[in-house]
Amino acid sequence: MKHFLIIILSIITLNSINCQDYKFGEISKLELQEKYYPMDSAANAAILYRNENISFEFSQNNGFTQLKEIIMKIKIYNKEGLDWANEKIILYQGRSGNNISIKGIKGYTYNLEEGKIKKDKLKNEGIFTEKATNLYSISSFTLPNVKAGSIVEYRYVIRSPFIQIDDVELQFSIPVKKLDVNIFTPQFYNYKKLLNPKAFYTPSYIEKKIYKTISMTQRVSNNSPKSGVNQLGNGSTISKNKITYFDNKIVLSEENIPSLRAESFAGSINNYKAKLSLELEAKLSIEGYLEKSYATSWEKVAKTIYESPDFGGQLGDFSIYKDDLEAILAGVTDDFEKAFLVENFVKSRVKWNGSYGKYAQKGIRLAYKEHDGNVADINLMVVSMLRSQGVNANPVILSTRNNGTPLFPTREGFNYVICSVENDGEMLLIDATEQYSTNNVLPKRVLNWQGRLIENEKVSRWINMKPSKNSVESTMLNVTIDDDFTVSGKVVKHLTNYIAYSYRNKYASMTNEDHIKSLEKDKGAIEINELSIDNVKNATHPIKVSYEYELSDGIEEVGDKIYFSPMLFFATKENPFKLEERQYPIDFVIPYSEKYMVNIKLPEGYTVESLPNSEGLEFKDANVKFTYLIQQNGDFLQLKAQLDIVNPLILPKDYKDFKAFYSKIVEKQAEQIVLNKV
Amino acid sequence: MPQLKLTLVSFFLFVSVFSFSQSDDVYSAFLVPIELKEKANAVVRFQKQTVEILSLDKIKVTNKRITTVYNKSGKRHVNAVAYYDGTRDIQEMQALIYDEFGEEIKKVKKRDFVDVSAVSDFSIYEDDRVKYLDHIPLKYPYTVEYTSEIVYNSTAFFPNWYPIDGYYVGIQHSDYEIINTAGIELKTKKENFGNYNIKEISEYHFVADNIEGIKYEAYTPDFQNMIPHYKVALKKFEMVGVEGINNDWNDFGKWMYDELLTGTDFIPEETKSHVKQLTAGVDDKIERAKIVYKYMQDKTRYISIQVGIGGWKPMLANDVDKLGYADCKGLTNYTKALLEAVDVPSYYTLVYGGRSLRDIDSEFSSTQGNHAILCVPNEGGNIFLECTSQTNPFGFTAGFTDDRKVLLVKPEGGEIVHTKIYGADDSVQKTTANIQMDATGSFTADVSIETTGFQYSIHEGIEIKTERDQQLYYKDYWDNINNLTIDNIKIENNKDEVLYSENVKLSSVNYASKSGTRLIFQPNIFNKVTNIPPRYTSRKLEFKIDRAFKDTDEFIIQLPEGLKVEAMTDSKEVKTKFGSYKFKLEALEDNKLKYTRTYILLKGNYPKEDYKAFRTFRKQIVKHDKSKIILVKNL
Secondary structure, eight states: OOEEEEEEEEESSSSSOOTTTTTTTOOOHHHHHHHHHHHHHHHEEEEEEEEEEEEEEEEEETEEEEEEEEEEEEEEOOOGGGGGGEEEEEEEBOOOOOBBBEEEEEEEEEEEEEEEEEEOOOOGGGEEEEEEESSSSEEEEEEOOOOOTTTEEEEEEEEOSSSSOOEOOOOOOOOOEEEEEEEEETTTTTEEEEEEEEOOOOOOOEEEEEEEEEEEEHHHHHHHHOGGGTTTTSSSEEEEEEEEEEEEEEEEEEEEEEEOOOTTOOOOOGGGOEEEEEEEEEEEOOSEEEEOOOOOOHHHHHHHHHHHHGGGGGGSSHHHHHHHHHHHHHTOOHHHHHHHHHHHHHHHOOEESSSSOSSSSSSSSHHHHHHOOOOHHHHHHHHHHHTTOOOOEEEEEEOOOOOOOOSOOSTOOOOEEEEEETTTEEEEEEEETTTBBOOOOOGGGGSSSEEEEOOOOOOOOEEEOOOOOEEEEEEEEEEEEOSSSOOEEEEEEEEEHHHHHHHHHHTTOOOOHHHHHHTTTTSEEEEEEEEEEEESOOOOOOOOEEEEEESSSEEETTEEEEOOOTTTSSSSOOSSOSSSSSSSSOOOOSSSEEEOOOOEEOOOTTEEEEEOOOOEETHHHHEEEEEEEEEEEEEEEEEEEEESSSOOOOOOOHHHHHHHHHHHHHHHOOOOOOEEEO | HHHHHHHHHHHHHHHHHOOOOOGGGGOOGGGGGHHHHTTTTEEEEEEEEEEEEEETEEEEEEEEEEEEEESGGGGGOOOOEEEEBBEEEEEEEEEEEOOOOEEEEEEEEEGSSEEEOOOOTTTTEEEOOEEOOOOOOSSEEEEEEEEEEEESSOOOOOOOOOOEEEEEEEEEEEEEEEOOOTTOOOEEESSSSSSSOOOEEETTEEEEEEOOOOOTTTTTOOGGSSSEEEEESEEEEHHHHEEEEEEHHEEEEEIIIIITTTTTTTOOOOHHHHHHTTTTTOOHHHHHHHHHHHHHHHHHHEEEOOOOOOGOOOOOOHHHHHHHHEEHHHHHHOOOOOOOOHTTEEEEEEEOOSOOOOOOOOOOSOOOOSSEEEEEEESSSEEEEOOOOOOOTTTTTTTTTTTSEEEEEEEEEEEEEEEEOOOOTTTTEEEEEEEEEEETTEEEEEEEEEEEHHHHHHHGGGSSSSHHHHHHHHHHHHSSSSEEEEEEEEEEEEEETTTEEEEEEEEESOEEEEEEEEEEEEOOOOOOOOOOOOOOSSOOOOOOEEEEEEEEEEEEEEOOEEEEEEOOOEEEEEEOSSSSEEEEEEETTTTEEEEEEEEEEEEEEEOOOOOOOHHHHHHHHHTTTTTOOOEEEEO
């Protein structure tokens, strides 16, 4: 017979939650007098000190509770920095009372008044809590009497019943003078740690073991468990034990962390933010035996995900779609044709609700019935349907562009799932959340790093998610010059793959009139007519766009000569790369080519005085190329200009060269043809 | 397989044809009159809104709205949304969703509406909540029938009738009726009814039929000023237990003063004596107001917290003094209290704040406005203070509260006045530059930009950017210059004069392009207009230029040694009723050129027929701003 044990643990922690050398409320006049941040004089505010302290508290009823204490001390240098005196904290409200809560909000504002430090306390009137939705509530507070020059200081503790630890942010949009992070995790939980390798700023940390003495009061009940609630002192014996266990402590202490600044063409800046991620790897028993392993290798991560009822559990046959599917696929034998039909069927049947996820939110049955679902509901449905038809279809889990690139095996590294179909050594990837995604042209959000294709619990492998297919925009421009120097002619464009995909998303549901207005924008004094577009909704074919134009300001007459750029309104007017240097790469996402064929009929009574020189430019082993070939052919001038982005990633070290290269392209396109009146 | 689809379609058609009773027509998207569908993202098929006045403090609004949605942008016009808080109670709400054939596909009950707090991004806290329908359509078109019954325990905000609730919405049938059970006297006003098909069934009962969607066009006046609006207010009302009289603005203003402002303006003696001390010996009251305004700006900050009587009662001045923050109402009221302490009278003022010009209706008193400012009466014209800005110059309103009717809340009653109009000479941008060009077409330049008035407000933010972002700003501002390097930036913000001065030293490689032996460049380097207003084959709406401005430019260009002008356009001038434009190029000594340019745009309201001429004016400017100078070797 088992003993009925009640263990009361009163843990005497050796480390206090406060950091040793920082005292809350200790503000110096010098700090208050400071007019700007010495390391970055443009900063509107600076975090003088931040402390993030994560630890776990044990109680009999709730087990371990995660406590996260935040201390912030912020200097506000000017009025633009005033917003740093407001804080909003989002608290997730889980099912069955598993809520994250906040307690102990304390805050002060410090000002220097007539040479003395004046302190104002944050009171209840400045603290607000509201239930924002069913999923989360918001706690916010705003500090009193904040003005340029103030220092605000606050602290609060977030209590969470979850073992998962949120990413620890180590960089902010303002500079940090000093940052301390201390994370104490009990020996029963193993976490894997990783600093964001893409960050421009990389701090370091050390790990220690901190032994704790727990004075444990063990009350052994002599009653049988069936007798109900135990009364204190009623038929039980008390024994006191001292148990020693350890916390794994992570100590990170940094000074002078630069602020995080966005750069254009780099994607989400959060991918480059310095942060520490912790992934729960394993649960250990009190004796140190492995109780439950979470993820230690990509195979295991894939396995764990596959075993979830919201993933693998969604991949079987479902009777709910059986009849509809059979009707659609009757007589179809080719696997890729089946895949194409199922993809389109799902697109027409179930709409994406905008949520990402590798796990089904509603489950396939409900999503099918209610006509909407998250990414996993939709794409796992495609896998399930195709598998039910004997097609070799598998889910591919991946990390979207704004989710970054996980470098160690982690379930949280994957936030999305698509479907793959293999046949005869060829692979087709399907994402049925977007109408115009088809034929291996996927939404740009999934074009990141690599995906993990999972065949079953045991077999999984990597596939490359970066697009290898080139996308082309080719433009034919015919130019006739009238007597009054109005230019007119015809434009015919062909767009393929990703360029066509973007065009469809932008224009497919636009009226002709709005489409024309959009085309006319930024093209000068132009009028566009006779617009026709082929295949804008048929995503399996390239798009063809054609229209007639009349341009009244494309040519300038000065003296008895006329001047114009042969690319007219298609010439790139400015170099979009304006920073002198970059910390993060430029990412064009996809390889592509832009081709122009311009055919200019010489106006009567004019001869060519000068033409731009033909030229070819290359950037870094032809990773990007530009060619410009112009020639006279009887009464016609012909230009072929082409830009090829072969490798869409430009590293920061190559940025200066690339910027100069791009400037030359812009210059070249601005060069003028000069015609002479005979 | 295709056969199956066909039978399915005909099955639905069959069913729908026979299930239609006459009033059921509105559930099928097929039966929308074609002209309503044309310029519409959504069509209101049927709406019946009944407002019942139950007592001085109770109104019940029952609403039935059937909307057919054609695309994503049309979704919001379903209007299946209701706000609630202590004073508004949603008694019933339901939505029924129909497919394009008019078959019901989903029923959404009150408890299935999404329920969230109404807090907006810019607010720290708001005490109201909102329930809305969250429906992801499988395909378009679809139709939603939304019914609701809401009881208001405050009659200050009377539900007005706006049959058209946005651009691109067609109206098939919309009905609005007031049932005055309590017999409280009403005041009403019909606005813009003339151009739309609206019938008066009886007093307080209107029907709008077959109104086509309105397409957005550039330079249209504020949407609110174009659409039909039936204004209604009670002559006697209650705002959360506070009774009010509203025969005219005088009454209403008096009520506001007595019930919402009085008693909120106490500030501690210490603060009073502090501002008195700051202004000691300053005789001029406007000078004293300036000192106090600066004191308030340095001491407080703006935070949006929406609580209290319908969001209308300001936070106590004493609390603002203690906490150092408030919203527009609290900060305005606090500034008023501070000014009182130094014997400067001022009036709490209600306004529609925003870039577009929207008036408080001088002929119809009711709860209007979305923002509060402070008016300091002054012989040379009222001065208006924006109390939510920590950086605004004293009395500066351009861009947000300028040129519109506002309500002054005076102790003796309300008064409507007009705020400052910034004319062309009040909003000037003066750009001067010295340019040294070399034989490769590269140049260095020293450029100065001075701005006032509305143009000041556009430039004002530059100084607070980081150096890197300032550089990016100027590279964007002069995006016509390739290979631009910013070498030095100096900015001076003279708030007393409301004069913003920027001085930028910069250089560009290969600005002039080469063509054979020639160098070609545009002398308007630093203030080029490139944007032509969009073209409409047949414009439908009148248009408006909200604000006048004037740009003057003077660039001295030192030409490279050994090169001379082969050809150039000496001058151009355009004069229209919309404004005027001219530039001139003159040769100076030592191979220098002087380029001068003036561009004035006037404020005005114009009929749609004038739009083409306005576009031509702008096209000419764009063209002339591209004028080139051709340089050749000096042989």
